[in-house]
Amino acid sequence: MTLFRRVLIANRGEIAVRLIRGCHELGIEAVAIYSEADATAPHVLCADDAVCVGPPPSAESYLNIERTIDAARQTKAEAIHPGYGFLAENAAFARAVSDAGLTFIGPRAEAIAAMGDKVAARKLVVKAGVPVVPAVEDVADASQLPRVAADIGYPLLIKAAAGGGGKGMRIVRSEADLAPAFAAAAREAQSAFGDGRLFVERYLERPRHIEVQVLGDQHGNLVHFGERECSIQRRHQKIIEETPSPALTPALREQMTAAAVAAARSVNYSNAGTVEFLLDQDGRFYFLEMNTRLQVEHPVTEWVNGIDLVHAQLRVAAGERLWLQQDDIRPRGHSIECRIYAEDAAQTFLPSPGTILHLREPGGPGVRVDSGIRAGYTVPIFYDPMLAKVSVWGETRDAAWRRMIAALREYVVLGCTTSIPFLLDVLDHPAFASGDTHTHFIEEHFPSWRGREQHRVIAAIAAAIDTTRPQRAATAGATAAPASPWATLGHWRVGAGG
């Protein structure tokens, strides 16, 4: 089976760098696209060729289908890898890529479209025998309510059919509260969206987010690579992921992975994809959605299964038959990933772009850094503020956990505020250490985090001494070349201190 000679990477940041590496390892040339804000971004520098596709806003560059396909034609790329985000789950893009005679590295456009429509996807997987959160759409009047509620079971969540952002939303725990909550939600929905229709579903208390990685070829073969737990979220975005989930028993894992494979089969899925579930405290799980692309957190699956999912994506996209049977896949050990964002967790996770003045990445055995930054790089304000991901492997959850803490303590990013101190506090929390995680973990345990400052005095001493030190002409952090370290060493003693 011949793979591609040249592949265009329709993305930026750490995932573009990771995809370019994957191509190079298979002897494939990689073409980057970039916006005017990203001309010297790391993903552009490591590609074999690069094409500017437009001005900084994503809508005019990374989301521009026509320019992206033109860039592939112009550079004679044979296939396009969309990464995650941007055009990755856009069925029209996948179709346009095929229509241009190129290979889309991902599932067929029909599968993307089927899973992209949340209501249709729900119906499809129900037909395939996959459990979904019990719900009734479009409850017209309050008189139907008690019956609907009894069918679904308490506690309930009443949501505006037209809505979002928490407006028109009520949690109801008993029948007595039902009618007033319904009336209030309907009023709110009417005034916020001009549409008082409501949607009622079972409310899950402290659920876990569990997802299953699947991989299919174009010949009907489909396997799974076990689960990932991604319960630690802020702003409904994952920040820590791990595999295996501390909550799954072998029997539950068997059921959930079988459901994931059934959901994927319901759309004849090929390439890499992820089926997401919520798991409640009684061990019941419900289909949430299917992500028809590579996930941010794919490295934890790669760590425990010893597979390279990007290589696999390229191979099955080229038409190769799956070289693995389900029985060949035997996960080993434990892996955790932390996402490093340019954001201030003490300021409600406010993005904090800036110029990276100093960068030192962690290393050592079992530590992987997928990074989209370098020293001297200015994080643009136009895109997602994720800078990098750290993932680790350990023989046990405890070993992986300790390794992650050590890695984050080693990690130095100076120039913008990052989530590293916050992540360390989350990891240090006894509930995380014991695996007692759920999707409201951050709100529950860190409602108003103010910072991790165990070394404030030492830091102040360092800053004060540095302030008294005569400054050289250009001391712009990591970009400054020290004249000679020996001149500044002072009376250095080997093994100094204790």
Added chain:
Amino acid sequence: MRISLRHKQHHIAVDVHPEGGSYRIGIGETEHVVEAHYIDETTMMLVVDGRRHHVAIARKGKERLVAIDGEIYQFAPESGSAGHVATFAPPEIIAPMPGKVLQVLVKAGDHVAAGDGLLILEAMKMENRLVAEAAGTVTEVRVTEGAMVDGGQVLVVMKYDE
């Protein structure tokens, strides 16, 4: 020499006395014996009372950005040799990036608790809530709802409680 620094709402006065190749450092009532070895321009091995600390340091104008053990600090120098000047300097809440003021949640004279919202700034396609670092009184609100602001622009001025 006294170096007065501010990190968030913390004011720290550090007395630095070079002594031979090392330093005698005074912070409040406490004295420390410190050796500072520069490994390169951004890396220090700081030995404080015999304990070694691997410190990364970067300079942004007059500010010092410091990383130790996964923690990050941003120290700004404060003028005045005595602590009281620093303490009364009104901390300014600045826009961390260009954006649009969606909502102003406070007015001059309001007393807020640590973590209370001051205003909502739309930037990077997200609604970002700027909060008070510590309890205090709002002395000035310099923007109105709907205003476009530049990164670094002063939005609100606070006087933190003693």
